[in-house]
Amino acid sequence: MARTRFSQIHRQMTSILSPQRIGSLARALGVVRRRRKVEIVPLVYTLVLGLGGGRRTFASLRRAYQHATGTSLAPSAFQDRFTPRLAELMRRLATSAFERLGRRGSRTHLALDAFSKVFIADGSLVRLGDSLEHLFPSVWTNHTKASAKLHVVADGMTRTPLITHIVPGSRHDLHMFDPGPWCRGALLIFDLAYYQGRLFEKILAQGGSFLCRAKTDSNFVVRAASDERWVGEKTKDVLRRMRGVTFDCTVDYIHRNAPAHDWRPHHIPLRLVAVWHAEARRHRLYLTDVGPDRLLTDAVAAVYAMRWEIELLFRELKLQCRLDQMPSANPHAVLVLLYASLLTLALGRALHRLLRCAARGIREPFPLERWSIVFAQLAPAVLGLLLAGPLHRCSADRALRALLLHEAADPNRSRLLLRGRAQAGILAA
Numbered sequence: 001m002a003r004t005r006f007s008q009i010h011r012q013m014t015s016i017l018s019p020q021r022i023g024s025l026a027r028a029l030g031v032v033r034r035r036r037k038v039e040i041v042p043l044v045y046t047l048v049l050g051l052g053g054g055r056r057t058f059a060s061l062r063r064a065y066q067h068a069t070g071t072s073l074a075p076s077a078f079q080d081r082f083t084p085r086l087a088e089l090m091r092r093l094a095t096s097a098f099e100r101l102g103r104r105g106s107r108t109h110l111a112l113d114a115f116s117k118v119f120i121a122d123g124s125l126v127r128l129g130d131s132l133e134h135l136f137p138s139v140w141t142n143h144t145k146a147s148a149k150l151h152v153v154a155d156g157m158t159r160t161p162l163i164t165h166i167v168p169g170s171r172h173d174l175h176m177f178d179p180g181p182w183c184r185g186a187l188l189i190f191d192l193a194y195y196q197g198r199l200f201e202k203i204l205a206q207g208g209s210f211l212c213r214a215k216t217d218s219n220f221v222v223r224a225a226s227d228e229r230w231v232g233e234k235t236k237d238v239l240r241r242m243r244g245v246t247f248d249c250t251v252d253y254i255h256r257n258a259p260a261h262d263w264r265p266h267h268i269p270l271r272l273v274a275v276w277h278a279e280a281r282r283h284r285l286y287l288t289d290v291g292p293d294r295l296l297t298d299a300v301a302a303v304y305a306m307r308w309e310i311e312l313l314f315r316e317l318k319l320q321c322r323l324d325q326m327p328s329a330n331p332h333a334v335l336v337l338l339y340a341s342l343l344t345l346a347l348g349r350a351l352h353r354l355l356r357c358a359a360r361g362i363r364e365p366f367p368l369e370r371w372s373i374v375f376a377q378l379a380p381a382v383l384g385l386l387l388a389g390p391l392h393r394c395s396a397d398r399a400l401r402a403l404l405l406h407e408a409a410d411p412n413r414s415r416l417l418l419r420g421r422a423q424a425g426i427l428a429a
Contacts, residue, residue, distance in 0.1 A: 007393055007394055008397065008401070009354065009382070009385060009397050009400060009401055010386065010393055010397055012351060012354045013350065014386070015100070016350045017048070017093060017097055017347060019041045021093070022040060022044050022089075022093065023041060025093070029085050029089050029092075030085050031085045031086055038065075038073065038077065039069070040089075042068060042069045043065060044090070044093070045383055046061060046064050046065040046068055046383065047061060047090070047337070047340040048343040049344065049347070049382050049383035050068075050379070051322060051344070051376055051379045051380070055325050056325040056337070057325075058075065058327060061078070062075060062078040064383070068383055068387050069387070079330075082333035082336050086336050087332045087339070090335070090340060091335070091339050094164065097346035097347075098161050098162065098164065098342075101158075101160050101346060101353075102160070102162050106155055106158050107157065109423055110423045110425065111296065111299040111302070111422065111423055112303065112423050115186055115187040115209065115294075117186040117187075118155070118157060118187045118422075119153050119156060119162065119186050119187070119189070120154050120156045120188075120189045120306065120309055120310040121151075121154075121177050121188065121189075121190045121310070122151075122190065122191065122193070122314075123149050123152070123176070124152075125144070125147045125169045126147060126148045126169075126318075126324050126326065127144050127146075127147050127326075128147055128148060128326055131329045132329060133146040136168045136334075137168050137169065138168075138169040138170060148166055148169055148334065148338065149169045149173075150164065150314075150338070151164070151173060152164050152313065152314075153177070154309070154310050154313055156189065156309050157419060158349065158353075159313050159316075159349075159368055160345075160346075160349050161313070161342070162182065164342060166335065174194055174196060174199065177190075177194055178202075179199070179206045179208060180206060181206060183207070184206055184207035186209070187208075187303075188203055188211070189210070189211050189304060190210070190212050190307070191212065191213060192212070192213055194212065195212060195214070196255070197255025197256075197257075197266060197268060200253070200268060200289070201266070203289075209288065209289050210288060210289060211286060211288040211295075211300070211303060212288070213284070213286060213287070213304070214272065215285075216285070218285060219235055219236045220234070220253060221235075221252045222235060222251055223249075223251060223252050223269060224249060226248070226249075235251060235272060239283050242274070242276075245276060246273070246275050246276050246283075246298075247273075247283070248272075248273050248274075249272055250269055251270055251271075251272045252267055253268045253287070255268070270289055271288050271290065271291065272285060273285070273300045274286075275301045288300070298425060299425030301427055303422050303425065305422060306422035308418060312369065316372045317341055317345060320344075320375070320376040321341040321342075322344075323338065323341040344379070348372060348375040351375065352366060352368070352371050355401075355405060364420070365409060366409065366410065367410050371408045378400065382400065384396065385397060
């Protein structure tokens with residue numbers, strides 16, 4: 001009975017990244033051909049959790065592996081394992097991990113109650129060594145010759161990736177965003193990088209909804225408004241006379257499908273919400289297909305502010321999961337380490353979910369910003385727990401659980417975090 005109670009961390013971690021899954025997939029991909037000094041399961045766990053206290057380097061990862069397994073390795077024996085097969089193994093493990101995390105739905109309420117989920121899309125660049133320019137050309141070649149782009153569609157309520165792509169940094173975000181059945185009934189929030197009528201039509205065809213900023217120079221024709229005198233007017237003329245007032249109307253969004261060489265105008269009736277921003281002394285324009293009965297005018301700006309969740313996700317990946325620490329000019333090693341950072345995030349989210357269940361009744365017991373720091377610092381202890389034998393696992397699990405519950409708890413529990421403000425329709429003061 002005691003084992004069942006105190007082995008929850010080990011069980012939660014291995015449900016996302018199990019030794020059996022690692023071993024079977026490694027054999028299928030040819031990562032493991034014969035038994036060698038470097039074993040694949042401890043190697044994968046070390047790449048994911050061997051963060052240590054400093055920068056991520058091959059030397060620090062090798063030392064973490066040696067400490068966890070009690071073996072001694074030459075640097076060349078360790079670095080030779082970073083092959084295309086290992087990169088493919090890490091990619092599949094990351095995809096599988098986020099699929100497992102996504103099976104448990106997130107809850108929305110209040111201002112977001114009309115949507116089954118809220119997804120946020122964006123991309124972030126990871127700087128690489130200049131020698132990788134031919135494989136990973138960057139968008140800014142004047143100061144960053146080589147970079148990889150991580151494009152993510154994340155669940156806004158849990159700040160957990162649903163879909164991830166790793167591509168050269170020069171590739172545009174819009175080309176990696178492909179709405180599918182997963183967005184049915186959901187609200188998708190994104191910035192101006194995705195401002196395209198063809199994308200809007202794809203989202204609507206899949207049964208989803210969207211909310212994005214409109215370009216400042218947009219000038220639509222008003223088709224419907226609470227005051228009929230504005231119907232038929234251009235939005236620039238209307239907003240010039242509506243200074244200091246928030247304006248909500250239906251406009252005629254016109255676009256042409258240039259990639260398909262379809263130059264006919266396509267008309268989409270969309271809702272334009274112009275929110276007056278007192279400090280900037282101008283309107284901020286938001287475009288959506290969601291009517292005021294499902295998304296109140298006063299809540300639009302606060303809901304869009306939830307897009308900042310994905311920026312916090314990228315910051316967590318870079319600072320705590322070492323995403324931007326690429327100590328190699330080997331492209332396969334780069335991919336291995338990129339996917340290792342994603343798996344670090346996945347295991348952190350799985351453990352965060354477990355401990356939240358132990359703090360019922362508290363609105364947000366472990367804020368993700370605080371949690372990510374604590375988890376990164378204690379990742380070596382999690383690594384030791386995963387590789388520990390059954391006799392030592394229960395006591396290690398109990399001690400680690402108590403430490404996490406104590407250190408990750410929010411000292412300011414009355415604080416309303418970003419997701420809570422979005423659901424309540426409240427902008428930060």
